[in-house]
Amino acid sequence: RALGRRRPRAGLAAAALAAAPALAQTTAAPSFELEQLTLNPGAQASLWLGTGDVLREHDFRVALAAHEERSPLLFFQDGKRAGAVVSNRFGLHLTGAYGVFSWLELGLQLPLILAQSGDDVSAQGYARAQSFSLGTPSVQARFGVLRERDGAPLDLGVQAGVGLPLGSAQAYAKDSTVSFLPRLGAGKTLGFLRVGAEVGATVKGATTLSSSTQRVADQVGTALTFGLAVTTTNTGLRGELSGRALVPVTAAPAAGELLAGARYAFGSLVEVFALGGPGFGSSPGTPAFRVLAGLSVGGLAPPPPPPGPVCDESRPYELLACPQLDRDGDGVPNGIDRCPSVKGDAALAGCPDTDADGVEDGKDACPAEKGLPERQGCPVRDSDGDGLEDGKDACPAEKGLPERQGCPVRDSDGDGLEDGRDACPAEKGPPERQGCPPRDTDGDGLEDGVDACPAQAGPVERKGCPVRDSDGDGVPDDVDNCPAEKGTSENQGCAAKQLVVITKTKLVIKDKVFFATGKSDILSQSFELLAQVADVLKSHPEISHVQVEGHTDNVGKDDTNRKLSQARAESVRNFLVMHGVGPGRLTARGFGPERPIDTNRTEAGRANNRRVEFTVESPAGASGPTP
Numbered sequence: 001r002a003l004g005r006r007r008p009r010a011g012l013a014a015a016a017l018a019a020a021p022a023l024a025q026t027t028a029a030p031s032f033e034l035e036q037l038t039l040n041p042g043a044q045a046s047l048w049l050g051t052g053d054v055l056r057e058h059d060f061r062v063a064l065a066a067h068e069e070r071s072p073l074l075f076f077q078d079g080k081r082a083g084a085v086v087s088n089r090f091g092l093h094l095t096g097a098y099g100v101f102s103w104l105e106l107g108l109q110l111p112l113i114l115a116q117s118g119d120d121v122s123a124q125g126y127a128r129a130q131s132f133s134l135g136t137p138s139v140q141a142r143f144g145v146l147r148e149r150d151g152a153p154l155d156l157g158v159q160a161g162v163g164l165p166l167g168s169a170q171a172y173a174k175d176s177t178v179s180f181l182p183r184l185g186a187g188k189t190l191g192f193l194r195v196g197a198e199v200g201a202t203v204k205g206a207t208t209l210s211s212s213t214q215r216v217a218d219q220v221g222t223a224l225t226f227g228l229a230v231t232t233t234n235t236g237l238r239g240e241l242s243g244r245a246l247v248p249v250t251a252a253p254a255a256g257e258l259l260a261g262a263r264y265a266f267g268s269l270v271e272v273f274a275l276g277g278p279g280f281g282s283s284p285g286t287p288a289f290r291v292l293a294g295l296s297v298g299g300l301a302p303p304p305p306p307p308g309p310v311c312d313e314s315r316p317y318e319l320l321a322c323p324q325l326d327r328d329g330d331g332v333p334n335g336i337d338r339c340p341s342v343k344g345d346a347a348l349a350g351c352p353d354t355d356a357d358g359v360e361d362g363k364d365a366c367p368a369e370k371g372l373p374e375r376q377g378c379p380v381r382d383s384d385g386d387g388l389e390d391g392k393d394a395c396p397a398e399k400g401l402p403e404r405q406g407c408p409v410r411d412s413d414g415d416g417l418e419d420g421r422d423a424c425p426a427e428k429g430p431p432e433r434q435g436c437p438p439r440d441t442d443g444d445g446l447e448d449g450v451d452a453c454p455a456q457a458g459p460v461e462r463k464g465c466p467v468r469d470s471d472g473d474g475v476p477d478d479v480d481n482c483p484a485e486k487g488t489s490e491n492q493g494c495a496a497k498q499l500v501v502i503t504k505t506k507l508v509i510k511d512k513v514f515f516a517t518g519k520s521d522i523l524s525q526s527f528e529l530l531a532q533v534a535d536v537l538k539s540h541p542e543i544s545h546v547q548v549e550g551h552t553d554n555v556g557k558d559d560t561n562r563k564l565s566q567a568r569a570e571s572v573r574n575f576l577v578m579h580g581v582g583p584g585r586l587t588a589r590g591f592g593p594e595r596p597i598d599t600n601r602t603e604a605g606r607a608n609n610r611r612v613e614f615t616v617e618s619p620a621g622a623s624g625p626t627p
Contacts, residue, residue, distance in 0.1 A: 031169040031176045032207040032220045033136045034072055034086065036246065036257075036285040038181070039065070041097035041107035042142070043296070046229040047261055047273055048242045051187030051196025052155030054144040055099030065093045065273075065294025067111075069287035073172065075121050083119035086129050086172065090115045093292065103144040107161075111135030113171050133171030138163045138181060148189055155196075159183035163204070179204035192234055198227040198244075206250045209284060219250035220284050237264045240275070248283060255281030257290070271296045452542065462542050478502065481536050500532045507533060507546065507614035513572060520567035522575060530572065533614060534579035543585075545617040548573045550590040551597075553606035558592055566590025572612055 040046055042061055044053035055061065073086040091114050097107040116129040140161030146152035161181035167173035180203040187196035206221030227244035240263070245256040261275035276291035311322035319327065323335025330343040330350050337350030344352040344360070351360040357370040357377050364377030371378040381390040383397060386406050390396040393406030400407040410419040415428040415435050422435030429437040439448045444457035444464050451464030458466040468477045470484060473493055477483040479502045480493030487494040492501055501508040513530065514523040522530070537543060550565030550572075569588035577583045599605035 030207050030209050031174055032172065032209070032284075033163070033165075033167065033175045033179070034089075034172040034285045035111060035135055037067070037069075037093075037290065038138065039063075039093060039095050039109060041095040041109060041140070042099075042105050043097075043273075045187055045194050045196055045231050046240055046242055047263065047275055048240075048259055049196060049198040049227040049229045049244065050142060050157060050159055050183055050185035051194070051198060051229055052144070052146070052157035052185040053187055053196075054103065054105040054142050054147070054155075054157055055097055057099050057102045059099040059298065060097065061296055061298040062096045063094070063273075063294055063296035065095075065292045067091050067093055067290070067292040069290040071288040072285055073118075074282075075119075083121045085121055086116055086118045088115075088117045089113065089129075089287075091135070093294070102150075103147070105142045105144070107140045107142065109138045109140075111137070111173075113167075113173055116171065127170065130168055130171040133168035133173050135167050135171075135173045136163045136175060136179070137166055138179075140181065142183075142185075148187075154186055154188040157185045159185065159200070163202075175204050176207065177205045187229075189233055192232055194231050194233050196229045196231075198225070198229075200225045218284060219248070219252050221248070221250040223248040223250070223252075235265065237262065242275075246281075246283060246286070252283050253281055255279065255283035255286035257286065259290075269297060271298070463544070465542060478540070478542070481532070481539065483539055498532060499529045500536050502536060502540065502543075503616070505616055507536060507616065509533065509612075509614070512610075513568075513612040515568055515571075518564070520564065520571045522571055527575075530575050531579060534576045534581050537576065537581045537585065543616055545585055545587070547615040547617065548576070548586060548588045549613045549615060550588070551595055551609060551611050551613070552593050553609040554593040554596070554600045555606065562590055562592030562594075564590070565592050568612065 040048055040050050041063070042053065042055045043063070044055065045051050068088065068090045071084060071087055072089060073084070074081055075083045075085055092112045094110040094112070095108065097105055099105050111134075113131070113133045113135055115131045118129055120128060122128065138161050140159055142157050142159040144155070144157050146154060146156040148155050159182065161183070163175065163179035163181060165175045165178060181200065182203070183198055183200035185196065185198040187194055201222065201224050203222050206219050209218045209220065224247045225244055226247070227242065229240065229242040231240045232238045240261040242261075243256065243258045245254065247254050257277060257279045259275045259277035261273060263271055263273035265271045272293075272295050274291070274293035276289070278289050279286040311317055311325055313325055313327070317325070319334050319340050323333060325334050326332065326337070327334055327340050328337070328343045328350070330337070330346065332344070332346050332350035334340045337344075339349075339351035339360075339362070342352055344350045348360045351362060353360050353364070354367050355364070355370045355377070357364070357372070359371070359373055359377035361367040364371075366376075366378035369379055372380070382388065382393070383390055384393070384395070384399040384406070386393070386399040386401070388400075388402055388406035393400075395405070395407035398408050401409070411417065411422070412419055412425045413422065413428045413435070415422070415430070417431055417435040419425040424434070424436035427435075427437050429435045440446060440451070441448055441454045442451065442457040442464065444451065444459070446460060446464035448454040453463075453465035456466050458464045462478055469475065469480070470477050471480070471482070471486045471493070473480070473486040473488070475487065475489050475493030480487075481491075481498050481500060481502065482494035485494060492498040499510045501510070509529060511526070511529050513526045515521060516523060537546065548569045550567075550569035552561040552565050554561070566589065569590050573586045573588040576586060593600070593609070596609045597611070598608035600609060
């Protein structure tokens with residue numbers, strides 16, 4: 001699309017006309033055809049390229065397309081664009097094709113230039129392009145060597161064409177000689193797509209568009225063409241993507257174009273279409289972009305009726321073409337045989353029934369076993385004979401009861417509790433224990449579930465754990481205030497003097513717990529005593545629960561004394577909890593004057609009745625977490 005001298009890359013560097021003043025004085029334009037676009041008049045597949053397809057005999061197609069192209073001819077000077085000889089070209093393309101025979105198609109193309117625009121480059125020797133002119137008409141003949149519609153693997157066509165120099169040189173639309181347009185096209189239909197290729201040439205005399213004493217790089221003339229196309233084969237709206245490369249034989253650079261298009265048919269006679277896309281390279285005549293759209297009319301002559309099929313069982317034939325024959329030999333003609341290639345039963349429209357149950361094999365879920373139609377040809381099965389068929393029997397291999405979905409009642413240990421609800425199905429046990437027997441592994445009278453030491457015999461009061469003397473001081477652990485520390489029996493197993501003695505029912509304290517008069521506040525002189533009580537409980541987790549009891553004398557109102565004793569018992573409990581005893585191991589209860597241990601008639605007796613006691617509950621009683 002450029003005039004001027006080129007460097008080795010695409011693009012022009014120095015205009016030859018600038019180096020040739022004599023040539024710059026002329027206004028005569030070189031005679032050459034600028035247009036590179038040639039359409040496919042028959043357009044069976046691609047609107048642009050011939051892919052081996054030819055019209056059927058007596059078919060025709062006539063099309064008219066409006067065409068615009070941008071910047072097909074530019075002028076470069078010193079490697080820079082100096083102007084556009086033709087910046088826009090608008091015209092029409094009239095094409096026509098006719099199928100003379102099934103293997104021969106004749107075609108015609110008649111381009112018409114309606115308007116052109118460009119810059120004034122007359123100073124460089126180029127007149128402004130003429131706006132209305134005939135282009136270069138061409139006629140062609142395409143021969144269908146191979147045709148898919150005749151059973152060939154692809155379409156293959158050879159084309160011979162000529163371009164006639166009838167246009168106008170002032171419109172850049174006339175070659176100086178006749179041009180020859182040989183083409184070879186091939187195409188293959190692949191489902192809804194068709195792919196095709198075209199190779200060819202444009203053979204004509206070379207014309208130099210600018211000249212100088214340096215190397216010429218902008219000639220037009222003979223060039224080779226290579227094209228590829230992909231189109232859709234559906235009816236109605238169809239698509240196309242095509243590309244063509246131009247490789248000049250003359251001193252000009254290669255170029256190419258890529259066009260995408262669509263076409264829509266209204267019935268079998270009228271079609272609208274459009275194509276558009278960019279050009280690549282700077283060869284004269286290659287536009288920056290072109291677009292065309294048009295309308296075609298085609299009269300489709302009905303194809304001659306195909307020869308009748310050869311309906312002979314001794315020769316290959318199409319099933320649908322020979323409905324009267326019987327390919328599988330079952331006595332049912334092909335036309336009404338639903339299984340024409342497999343010998344079958346006439347009662348089942350020619351389809352086989354291997355197990356003879358009245359259900360054809362193709363619909364029989366059990367084709368090798370005689371069954372019932374309502375069971376899709378499968379028999380009723382009751383493997384265990386319990387009256388419940390296998391498909392509904394949860395235990396098809398074991399005889400059982402209908403209410404148990406065909407499964408039997410199982411009681412493996414014979415304890416009257418079926419296995420599904422028996423926690424110990426292999427051991428006989430009472431229902432209240434979910435079928436498990438009572439276990440006392442160590443034989444100490446405590447079941448393993450409540451025995452803290454199920455493998456070692458021990459007294460009940462120690463929750464089944466044996467009496468131990470961990471520190472070897474001769475004081476058993478259960479009454480040793482310091483079971484991990486060696487001591488003396490006088491100090492209850494501790495090295496220091498103890499104020500607490502462990503018995504089976506109580507923690508006996510050797511001192512009193514003192515409170516502020518009439519209050520529940522613990523006096524500091526009792527802190528050491530209560531701290532020892534906390535230490536003993538923490539050292540003896542087997543003492544699961546202790547009740548802290550508050551008692552008073554009978555002086556004052558009973559209700560007031562009970563409230564005071566309850567408050568004091570709770571104060572002691574809180575002290576023990578603060579010193580690390582688990583709260584779940586302790587309860588507090590105030591009895592007021594209800595449980596005296598001495599007379600209330602003397603001051604000494606009343607002092608004895610005002611007390612705090614620690615009662616140890618039995619292992620079977622309340623239980624709580626240990627520290």
